[in-house]
Each structure stands twice: as structure tokens, then as C-alpha cells.
Amino acid sequence: MGYTLCVIGCGTMGIAIISGVIDSLQSKDRARSFPKWESHTPGTSTPAVDIESDPSLPSYFIACVTREESARKLGHTFAALGGFGSQVQILVSENVQAAQHADVIILCCKPQQVSSILTEAGMADALEGKLVISILAGVTISQLTALVSPSTKVVRAMPNTPCRIREGMTVVSNLPQSSHADLDRTTILNIFSSIGRCRFLDEKHFDACTALSGSGPAFACIFLEAMADGGVMMGLPRAEALELASQTLQGAARMALQPGAHPAQIKDSVTTPGGCTIAGLLAMEDGKVRSTIARAIQVATERASELGQPSTKK
Numbered sequence: 001m002g003y004t005l006c007v008i009g010c011g012t013m014g015i016a017i018i019s020g021v022i023d024s025l026q027s028k029d030r031a032r033s034f035p036k037w038e039s040h041t042p043g044t045s046t047p048a049v050d051i052e053s054d055p056s057l058p059s060y061f062i063a064c065v066t067r068e069e070s071a072r073k074l075g076h077t078f079a080a081l082g083g084f085g086s087q088v089q090i091l092v093s094e095n096v097q098a099a100q101h102a103d104v105i106i107l108c109c110k111p112q113q114v115s116s117i118l119t120e121a122g123m124a125d126a127l128e129g130k131l132v133i134s135i136l137a138g139v140t141i142s143q144l145t146a147l148v149s150p151s152t153k154v155v156r157a158m159p160n161t162p163c164r165i166r167e168g169m170t171v172v173s174n175l176p177q178s179s180h181a182d183l184d185r186t187t188i189l190n191i192f193s194s195i196g197r198c199r200f201l202d203e204k205h206f207d208a209c210t211a212l213s214g215s216g217p218a219f220a221c222i223f224l225e226a227m228a229d230g231g232v233m234m235g236l237p238r239a240e241a242l243e244l245a246s247q248t249l250q251g252a253a254r255m256a257l258q259p260g261a262h263p264a265q266i267k268d269s270v271t272t273p274g275g276c277t278i279a280g281l282l283a284m285e286d287g288k289v290r291s292t293i294a295r296a297i298q299v300a301t302e303r304a305s306e307l308g309q310p311s312t313k314k
């Protein structure tokens with residue numbers, strides 16, 4: 001039997017994580033049902049696994065919110081996923097009961113809500129010995145461990161919204177020493193690798209990761225919109241301009257992820273001497289686009305570091 005994964009604070013990111021994991025489970029289930037079809041189809045090499053007997057995969061989900069309206073919307077969202085979407089139990093203001101029934105808990109509430117959630121009567125007992133993964137920006141592991149009992153294993157993760165379509169980037173803090181550290185590491189990798197890329201990094205880098213990959217989809221979409229606007233200015237229909245901009249950014253990013261690739265080399269290969277690309281690049285440099293983007297990551301990092309502080313304006 002798989003385990004129960006509980007998301008406390010199931011909003012934008014909670015939905016992205018559960019939806020992505022369910023999509024991954026369903027593609028694994030299809031691979032199990034149609035192994036021959038899978039093995040003859042290039043690019044669809046999802047390994048076949050027995051979901052019911054794999055202890056490192058969740059097979060049941062609990063999503064916690066406080067408002068009935070949120071619960072109703074979650075019901076529609078998960079029902080629309082079909083299959084494993086029916087395995088999501090939605091609870092309203094029952095965080096402790098959810099934690100009692102869960103094996104792994106992901107905290108996806110706002111940073112300022114975590115203290116009251118973790119100090120609710122019965123919560124410390126419910127989390128005894130369990131793995132708690134916090135995706136909260138700016139809230140440190142030491143702040144979190146002060147709110148739970150010593151046997152609770154706390155790690156931080158910083159995912160992003162593309163987890164919803166299994167194209168996420170998640171950074172996870174190094175695990176605390178424990179006899180189950182290897183299993184916990186596998187559990188975490190199984191969750192976040194199933195919905196994108198996942199890597200471990202020291203907690204000291206978390207505010208920068210929050211800004212770069214956590215907030216990054218928003219920054220990338222500003223760039224994407226601006227490219228499309230330029231195309232529209234030059235007469236392209238809006239829908240086509242957005243498609244061209246989106247696929248171009250995706251293609252460039254995928255090239256940059258190839259082993260040994262470097263963005264400067266990709267840029268140079270596009271830039272024909274005396275051609276149109278260098279003309280556009282110089283216009284971008286005149287607009288200080290590089291320092292503007294880099295400074296955006298800097299100020300977002302600084303802001304992320306404030307989000308866990310009690311005195312911060314939220």
C-alpha cells in the first residue's frame with residue numbers, strides 16, 4: 001500500500017503539487033496497464049510500477065483549507081483529474097485530524113499562518129515521528145522545529161507553479177540525521193521528481209531559490225508577455241505571438257539544460273554578424289535588461305528573507 005500525503009493549506013501550490021503527483025501516478029498506472037504500447041512509443045518511457053505496493057508513492061491524499069468555498073472549488077479541481085483525483089479527501093478546519101491520518105505532511109499555507117496551525121491542540125502529537133515538508137517562503141527550519149516535537153522530521157522545499165504540469169523546479173533542504181533519512185530522501189525525491197526537477201541544497205540558499213525558481217515563473221512571464229507585445233506591435237495576431245514567444249522560451253531553456261550548454265553560446269549561435277539579432281540584443285542592453293532582471297532576483301531574495309519574521313508587513 002502507498003502512503004497518505006496531506007497538504008495543509010491547499011491553495012495555488014497545494015493544488016499544483018497534488019495535481020502533478022496525481023498526473024504522475026496516472027501516467028505510471030497507464031504504463032503498467034499498457035507496457036507494450038509504452039515500450040514501442042519513443043519518448044514515453046515512464047517506468048511501469050505497481051502503485052498499490054510501492055511504499056514510496058502516495059496513494060491517498062488529504063487537502064486542508066478553512067473555507068467551505070475553497071473546499072467546493074478543490075472538489076471540482078480534483079474531480080476533473082479523474083482516476084486518482086477521487087483519492088483526495090478535502091477537510092475544512094480539521095488540520096489535526098488530517099495530520100493524524102497522514103504519513104507525510106506538506107505545509108502550503110502562508111508564512112504568517114504556520115504558527116497557529118502547528119501550535120493547535122493535538123498537532124504536535126499528530127506529527128510525532130512524521131516527515132513534515134514546508135514550502136513556506138522565509139520560514140526557517142529552526143523556526144519550524146521550535147513549533148513541533150523533537151521526533152518530527154522537518155525539511156524545507158521550494159517548488160514552483162509549473163509542478164502542476166510536471167515541469168516544476170523544486171529545491172529541498174538537506175535532511176536531518178535520522179534512522180529513516182534514506183527512506184525520507186527517497187520519499188521526497190519521489191514526490192518532487194514526479195512533478196519536475198528536484199535537487200537538494202543547503203538551507204542558506206533558500207531565499208535566493210525562492211526568488212529565482214519560486215517567483216521565477218512570474219518573472220519569466222513578464223519577459224514572455226513583452227516579447228509577444230513586440231510581435232503584436234509589428235502586426236502579429238496576439239494568440240500566435242504568445243505561442244511563438246512561449247515555445248521560443250521553452251526551446252531556449254531546454255537547450256540551456258542540455259549537458260555542457262551555456263546561454264552565451266546559444267545566444268552567439270543565433271547572432272549572425274551584422275544581422276537582426278545583434279540589433280535587438282543591443283537595444284536590450286541599452287534598456288539595462290540584464291541588471292534589471294538580476295536586481296529583481298536580488299530584491300525578491302531580500303523580501304523572501306523577511307517573510308518569516310513576525311514583525312514583517314504581510
Ligand SMILES: NC(=O)C1=CN([C@@H]2O[C@H](COP(=O)(O)OP(=O)(O)OC[C@H]3O[C@@H](n4cnc5c(N)ncnc54)[C@H](OP(=O)(O)O)[C@@H]3O)[C@@H](O)[C@H]2O)C=CC1
Nearest residue numbers: 009010011012013065066067070108109110111136137214
Ligand atoms: N505561489 C507560488 O508560486 C509559491 C508559493 N510558495 C509558498 O507556498 C505557500 C502558499 O502559497 P500559495 O499557494 O500561493 O497561497 P494560497 O493563498 O493560494 O494558498 C493558501 C491556502 O492555505 C489555506 N489556509 C489558510 N489558513 C489555513 C489554515 N489555518 N489551515 C489550513 N489551511 C489554511 C487557504 O485556504 P482557505 O482560504 O480556505 O483557508 C489556501 O487554500 C506560501 O507559504 C508561499 O510562500 C512557495 C513556492 C511558490
Ligand SMILES: O=C(O)[C@@H]1CCC=N1
Nearest residue numbers: 137210211214215307
Ligand atoms: O510570492 C511569494 O511570496 C511566493 C514565494 C515564491 C513564489 N510565491
